[in-house]
Amino acid sequence: xxxxxxxxxxxxxxxxxxxxxxxxxxxxxxxxxxxxxxxxxxxxxxxxxxxxxxxxxxxxxxxxxxxxxxxxxxxxxxxxxxxxxxxxxxxxxxxxxxxxxxxxxxxxxxxxxx
Amino acid sequence: xxxxxxxxxxxxxxxxxxxxxxxxxxxxxxxxxxxxxxxxxxxxxxxxxxxxxxxxxxxxxxxxxxxxxxxxxxxxxxxxxxxxxxxxxxxxxxxxxxxxxxxxxxxxxxxxx
Numbered sequence: 168x169x170x171x172x173x174x175x176x177x178x179x180x181x182x183x184x185x186x187x188x189x190x191x192x193x194x195x196x197x198x199x200x201x202x203x204x205x206x207x208x209x210x211x212x213x214x215x216x217x218x219x220x221x222x223x224x225x226x227x228x229x230x231x232x233x234x235x236x237x238x239x240x241x242x243x244x245x246x247x248x249x250x251x252x253x254x255x256x257x258x259x260x261x262x263x264x265x266x267x268x269x270x271x272x273x274x275x276x277x278x279x280x281x
Numbered sequence: 282x283x284x285x286x287x288x289x290x291x292x293x294x295x296x297x298x299x300x301x302x303x304x305x306x307x308x309x310x311x312x313x314x315x316x317x318x319x320x321x322x323x324x325x326x327x328x329x330x331x332x333x334x335x336x337x338x339x340x341x342x343x344x345x346x347x348x349x350x351x352x353x354x355x356x357x358x359x360x361x362x363x364x365x366x367x368x369x370x371x372x373x374x375x376x377x378x379x380x381x382x383x384x385x386x387x388x389x390x391x392x393x394x
């Protein structure tokens with residue numbers, strides 16, 4: 168039982184390049200989330216998916232797209248990377264029961280855009 | 282604007298003492314509250330959830346919730362060097378299953394050996 172997994176762990180891109188961050192969970196959770204974490208800014212929600220087939224914008228969606236491929240997998244795509252997207256990206260999942268939202272995080276992807 | 286506020290620290294506590302971490306939130310409609318621990322270079326790890334007023338204990342950890350005053354706290358008894366980390370307070374606004382969590386920026390805790 169791996170929980171939430173993310174690939175890759177590290178990535179360096181040049182400005183304008185594209186890439187997809189992969190996330191998968193084996194806890195049969197309905198909801199999945201993508202966050203970025205920057206020094207002094209805390210965790211900020213980029214996109215989330217409340218259930219298979221649905222996605223919604225979070226606090227900082229510009230420059231990103233997402234795909235909820237199936238119940239297990241939720242990917243984040245940077246179409247044209249910018250230095251401002253240098254960050255640590257975390258995927259999370261939750262059962263999202265009524266009145267609760269305990270989220271469990273993957274190990275993160277450390278992305279540098281030059 | 283829904284906000285979760287924490288003192289950034291660092292909070293230095295001698296080994297064996299009680300560490301007290303505090304968090305305030307802006308929206309009275311909040312229903313669920315969480316504490317996460319994050320070691321440097323690692324991902325956040327859920328350590329406590331609390332949903333009703335009062336105290337909830339789990340081992341050396343106690344979460345305290347006061348909805349009238351809009352604050353939630355985390356007490357760590359018999360602090361150990363391994364407790365040195367950043368502690369994130371998180372608040373779930375609303376009652377819908379797809380409601381989002383708002384995270385505070387975290388308090389850095391340093392346990393002095």
